[in-house]
Amino acid sequence: MSPLLPRPGRRAARVALVxxxxxxxxxxxxxxxxxxxxxxxxxxxxxxxxxxxxPTSLDIRTTSGAALDQVLIDNVYQGLxxxxxxxxxxxxxxxxxxxxxxxxxxYTFTLRDGTTFQDGKPVTAADVVWSLQxxxxxxxYVDSAQLANVASIESPSAxxxxxxxxxPDSDLLWNLTGRAGLVLEKAAKNDLSDxxxxxxxxxxxxxxxxxxxxxxxxxxxxxxKAKVAKIEFRYITDGSAAVNAMAxxxxxxxxxxxxxxxxxxEGNGDIALHTGKTTDKYTLAxxxxxxxxxxxxxxxxxxxxxxxxALIKAIGGTGVPQGGPIPELDPGYQDLTDVDAYDPSAAKQxxxxxxATDLKLTLTYPNIYAATIGDVLKSQLADVGITLxxxxxxxxxxxxxxxxxxxxxxxxxxxxxxxxxxxxxxxDYYFGYDNPQVQALYxxxxxxxxxxxxxxxxxxxxxxxxEDAAGEWLYTATAITAVRKGVTGVPYDGTNSxxxxxxxxxx
Amino acid sequence: xTRFLLGRLLLLVVGLFVASVIVxxxxxxxxGDVAQVVAGTQSSPAQVEAxxxxxxxxxPVVVQYADWIGGLFRGDLGRSLVTGGAxxxxxxxxxxxxxxLAGMSLAAALVLGVPLGVLAAVLRRRAxxxxxxxxxxxxxxxxxxxxGLLLIALFAVTLxxxxxxxxxxxxxxxxxxxxxxxxxxxxxxxxVEGAVILRFTRxxxxxxxDADHVRTAAAIGLSRTQALVRHGLPSVALTVLSVLGVQxxxxxVGAVVVEQLFSLPGVGRMLVTDVGRRDVTKVQSxxxxxxxxxxxxxxxxxxxxxxxxxxxxxxxx
Numbered sequence: 058m059s060p061l062l063p064r065p066g067r068r069a070a071r072v073a074l075v076x077x078x079x080x081x082x083x084x085x086x087x088x089x090x091x092x093x094x095x096x097x098x099x100x101x102x103x104x105x106x107x108x109x110x111x112p113t114s115l116d117i118r119t120t121s122g123a124a125l126d127q128v129l130i131d132n133v134y135q136g137l138x139x140x141x142x143x144x145x146x147x148x149x150x151x152x153x154x155x156x157x158x159x160x161x162x163x164y165t166f167t168l169r170d171g172t173t174f175q176d177g178k179p180v181t182a183a184d185v186v187w188s189l190q191x192x193x194x195x196x197x198y199v200d201s202a203q204l205a206n207v208a209s210i211e212s213p214s215a216x217x218x219x220x221x222x223x224x225p226d227s228d229l230l231w232n233l234t235g236r237a238g239l240v241l242e243k244a245a246k247n248d249l250s251d252x253x254x255x256x257x258x259x260x261x262x263x264x265x266x267x268x269x270x271x272x273x274x275x276x277x278x279x280x281x282k283a284k285v286a287k288i289e290f291r292y293i294t295d296g297s298a299a300v301n302a303m304a305x306x307x308x309x310x311x312x313x314x315x316x317x318x319x320x321x322x323e324g325n326g327d328i329a330l331h332t333g334k335t336t337d338k339y340t341l342a343x344x345x346x347x348x349x350x351x352x353x354x355x356x357x358x359x360x361x362x363x364x365x366x367a368l369i370k371a372i373g374g375t376g377v378p379q380g381g382p383i384p385e386l387d388p389g390y391q392d393l394t395d396v397d398a399y400d401p402s403a404a405k406q407x408x409x410x411x412x413a414t415d416l417k418l419t420l421t422y423p424n425i426y427a428a429t430i431g432d433v434l435k436s437q438l439a440d441v442g443i444t445l446x447x448x449x450x451x452x453x454x455x456x457x458x459x460x461x462x463x464x465x466x467x468x469x470x471x472x473x474x475x476x477x478x479x480x481x482x483x484x485d486y487y488f489g490y491d492n493p494q495v496q497a498l499y500x501x502x503x504x505x506x507x508x509x510x511x512x513x514x515x516x517x518x519x520x521x522x523x524e525d526a527a528g529e530w531l532y533t534a535t536a537i538t539a540v541r542k543g544v545t546g547v548p549y550d551g552t553n554s555x556x557x558x559x560x561x562x563x564x
Numbered sequence: 565x566t567r568f569l570l571g572r573l574l575l576l577v578v579g580l581f582v583a584s585v586i587v588x589x590x591x592x593x594x595x596g597d598v599a600q601v602v603a604g605t606q607s608s609p610a611q612v613e614a615x616x617x618x619x620x621x622x623x624p625v626v627v628q629y630a631d632w633i634g635g636l637f638r639g640d641l642g643r644s645l646v647t648g649g650a651x652x653x654x655x656x657x658x659x660x661x662x663x664x665l666a667g668m669s670l671a672a673a674l675v676l677g678v679p680l681g682v683l684a685a686v687l688r689r690r691a692x693x694x695x696x697x698x699x700x701x702x703x704x705x706x707x708x709x710x711x712g713l714l715l716i717a718l719f720a721v722t723l724x725x726x727x728x729x730x731x732x733x734x735x736x737x738x739x740x741x742x743x744x745x746x747x748x749x750x751x752x753x754x755x756v757e758g759a760v761i762l763r764f765t766r767x768x769x770x771x772x773x774d775a776d777h778v779r780t781a782a783a784i785g786l787s788r789t790q791a792l793v794r795h796g797l798p799s800v801a802l803t804v805l806s807v808l809g810v811q812x813x814x815x816x817v818g819a820v821v822v823e824q825l826f827s828l829p830g831v832g833r834m835l836v837t838d839v840g841r842r843d844v845t846k847v848q849s850x851x852x853x854x855x856x857x858x859x860x861x862x863x864x865x866x867x868x869x870x871x872x873x874x875x876x877x878x879x880x881x
Contacts (some may be wrong), residue, residue, distance in 0.1 A: 113841055114647040121604025197614045250647045267837060268829035269733055293827045301728035453596030453842045
């Protein structure tokens with residue numbers, strides 16, 4: 058320092074320090090009065106619901122993804138029939154009743170009186186026929202293939218619609234509760250990608266992409282009207298941001314709470330946590346069409362090397378072991394967790410029998426799933442001498458490399474769709490599992506005309522798939538739903554694929 | 565000056581053109597496409613192929629590029645491949661979150677960085693100066709995500725002063741809540757960027773403290789504070805200005821991370837989502853607009869620098 062200068066400028070220092078402090082404090086003080094401002098209670102209530110994955114478009118016809126079914130079906134769009142709860146029972150919605158002929162080839166739906174679209178027009182048999190015919194004829198529509206067995210869709214009278222099948226299809230009614238069966242208005246001209254003219258208890262009132270979707274009560278609903286005026290769905294991808302939002306009172310309901318973070322909500326007297334079942338199957342797929350997975354011993358060894366319980370613990374406990382391709386909520390379920398149960402020494406034995414002692418494999422999975430899963434699998438497989446490299450890629454890359462080009466060893470994805478066992482009977486699916494016996498049993502289950510026959514065929518097929526170690530089913534996710542005190546009518550089961558909020562109410 | 569301005573403008577245009585080619589090409593080599601994303605995991609190859617044709621993805625790349633650039637010249641940013649919605653209004657809506665966020669982050673960075681930087685320099689021989697310099701070094705190395713998580717834990721979860729996430733549905737229709745929603749995100753970026761500015765300010769101030777003209781000013785009877793403020797800080801300001809030009813890009817990168825962390829419906833989060841969906845026509849326009857903004861700021865900083873700095877003026881005249 059120059060000797061010419063006076064002592065260091067304390068004043069400059071003080072001025073700088075004080076101005077910094079004032080600026081910071083005033084910025085905070087200005088906003089000190091944050092927090093929630095929800096109008097609560099009664100028929101005028103607005104309920105704020107936190108969801109994770111946002112639909113890419115509102116077009117229920119061409120846009121795939123459970124995120125769209127989750128919010129739009131039941132709440133906005135409806136079909137002739139719907140699901141009652143998650144137990145798989147079918148209930149009549151736009152139909153007053155339905156009859157299936159003994160040979161399973163003719164489905165007769167009698168339309169309910171007085172049902173209307175949200176633009177006020179009545180639902181007619183012509184609308185129903187047109188809606189179903191469109192899905193059947195246009196292959197680019199989601200689930201178009203589900204109507205493949207339908208030969209004709211006709212309306213013999215003003216209140217009846219008759220579907221004739223070329224062969225029995227025990228999945229048809231169930232499929233009609235989903236995309237394939239939704240009834241839209243033939244004359245409507247609205248843009249499906251950002252608006253909806255359904256028949257349900259809520260109307261889409263606004264969609265702010267990347268943030269929120271807002272429903273308003275359909276005041277002219279033909280059935281029991283909704284008990285809340287507005288639902289705001291907030292899309293929060295970051296698990297900890299979602300938990301913070303719930304804790305801070307910015308949300309009234311939060312689905313799919315991250316199990317590792319749930320302790321932050323426990324002990325909060327205003328919030329109740331509920332655990333529900335799902336059909337979310339965290340599936341470790343083997344590329345069955347290529348070596349080393351063509352050797353059943355290698356497949357079995359991998360299954361035996363994996364300890365689902367340890368994995369479930371690592372992800373925060375939100376899962377139950379699955380054991381086979383069919384989850385508990387779907388027809389054909391049986392407990393298969395004993396098949397190829399965790400047994401690392403047996404796994405090593407099998408690997409040496411197969412001559413696969415120094416196996417190097419790559420696991421490719423979308424980065425929307427926790428890194429923990431890859432870490433756990435890597436260390437569990439290392440215990441039996443398999444070197445696993447983990448590649449987390451973005452979802453579009455996974456779709457291209459794994460799903461479309463089948464360029465992978467192991468893959469992990471959460472298959473959320475219910476009743477999707479058919480993928481194991483489709484040799485062209487990315488699993489590449491080609492077993493004629495399974496395919497025959499699956500065809501038999503589809504052609505069954507009684508629930509019992511269907512169940513038996515599926516059960517037998519699933520057992521083969523599991524015993525043949527076609528893949529490994531890490532776990533079926535359980536879903537934690539956080540609900541604020543006073544909010545009722547929130548479903549807990551299967552909320553990732555359907556979130557029916559028609560009974561939602563606020564005390 | 566005119567010549568200088570023209571030169572810089574030309575640079576801006578060339579920069580934008582180069583950026584457009586790079587952005588376009590990069591998006592075309594990413595694995596996966598929008599048709600597959602829309603069709604999903606229950607789709608058949610035939611269904612995906614039908615969608616590809618509908619969306620015009622099979623057209624020659626040159627035609628696609630020409631279409632896009634042609635639209636830009638007509639002021640048309642194009643439409644989303646997924647929703648069919650126009651890009652411009654959505655981008656404007658998201659910018660109404662991100663631009664204020666960037667502005668507030670910048671303000672926070674300056675308010676934290678400049679005074680403390682000067683202070684650290686002035687106190688260089690004392691414990692206080694060393695502590696400030698050390699803390700700045702540490703904060704500049706903290707990942708933005710961590711800074712954000714710590715601020716959320718303190719100000720939102722523990723003290724309840726500020727919302728932990730989200731942005732009001734009505735946006736700036738609720739100015740108080742909208743502002744409050746941006747304070748923590750802005751402080752997050754501001755703290756990390758401010759630490760960088762602090763270090764530059766500190767070294768620039770250290771430089772002028774020993775400069776001849778400041779010493780002379782002190783010699784003719786000004787107090788050290790007066791000498792520093794009147795004769796030293798103007799050149800510190802120029803240094804900070806140049807650093808800012810570079811850091812603007814950093815602010816936008818910070819916005820991508822912070823918008824995700826705080827669930828803010830801004831440009832950063834939109835970009836991440838759109839890239840994930842391979843909505844290439846949308847992403848390319850969004851990126852080009854952002855690049856344009858960064859280049860414009862760089863241009864403005866250059867011009868401002870030239871106007872403010874007598875040495876630069878003289879050197880070219």
